[in-house]
Amino acid sequence: MSVEGEKRHAAEAAAELVEDGMAVGLGTGSTVAYFLPALALRGLRIRCVATSLRTESAARELGLPVEPFEELDRLDLAVDGADQIDPAGWLVKGGGAAHTREKIVAAAADRFVVIASADKVVETLEPPVPVEILTYGATATLRRLAPAELRDVPPSPDGGLIGDYLGPVGDPGELAARLAATPGVVEHGLFGPELVSEILIGRGSEVGRRRI
Numbered sequence: 001m002s003v004e005g006e007k008r009h010a011a012e013a014a015a016e017l018v019e020d021g022m023a024v025g026l027g028t029g030s031t032v033a034y035f036l037p038a039l040a041l042r043g044l045r046i047r048c049v050a051t052s053l054r055t056e057s058a059a060r061e062l063g064l065p066v067e068p069f070e071e072l073d074r075l076d077l078a079v080d081g082a083d084q085i086d087p088a089g090w091l092v093k094g095g096g097a098a099h100t101r102e103k104i105v106a107a108a109a110d111r112f113v114v115i116a117s118a119d120k121v122v123e124t125l126e127p128p129v130p131v132e133i134l135t136y137g138a139t140a141t142l143r144r145l146a147p148a149e150l151r152d153v154p155p156s157p158d159g160g161l162i163g164d165y166l167g168p169v170g171d172p173g174e175l176a177a178r179l180a181a182t183p184g185v186v187e188h189g190l191f192g193p194e195l196v197s198e199i200l201i202g203r204g205s206e207v208g209r210r211r212i
Helices: 003-015 032-041 053-061 099-108 138-145 172-181
Strands: 023-026 047-050 075-080 109-117 129-133 148-150 161-165 185-188 198-203 206-211
Touching: 003 032, 003 075, 003 109, 003 198, 003 206, 023 032, 023 053, 023 099, 032 053, 032 075, 047 053, 075 099, 099 109, 099 129, 099 185, 129 138, 129 172, 138 148, 138 161, 172 185
Parallel strands: 023 047, 023 075, 075 109, 109 198
Antiparallel strands: 129 161, 129 185, 148 161, 198 206
């Protein structure tokens, strides 16, 4: 089974978790690209919020109703992918530069379900760790984060600059605390296990389920 096939199986399994009447958070990335059509095919009456303009556009094209997150204060379920998943349930996210909105959506959901192919499972997290920083004082912020660099990509939808912390991860909790405490950092791409309800991993033609 190819990596793309594993992504599709995990995404389709996640789509089956959505129930009529739910408020659903839609993540961003290549695995979510399989989740959206699988969800649309179910024909449910749901309310959706999107973590990126790309996801919002794709969802609307499939007939999924997307509304501003300002109109909802909680979600029943959020589904998103991950760049890395360690044995304790720590994630690295943000390869698609949407980690700030993704974390807000994950934290607002009663259940946050992660979908991924087997290659995303790692023994230890490795750099880069995505960061979003304010434009004001960006050079000073990068110096405090060092080693770090900005990506050559447009700002986030909320105006932040997208970069990556390039140093060792070590203890994810300690690094997450350091990044969060750095003035100028809007959000980082380390997602703690406390945010995650379940991880669906496509392995060949099967889907492994791991509750956190």
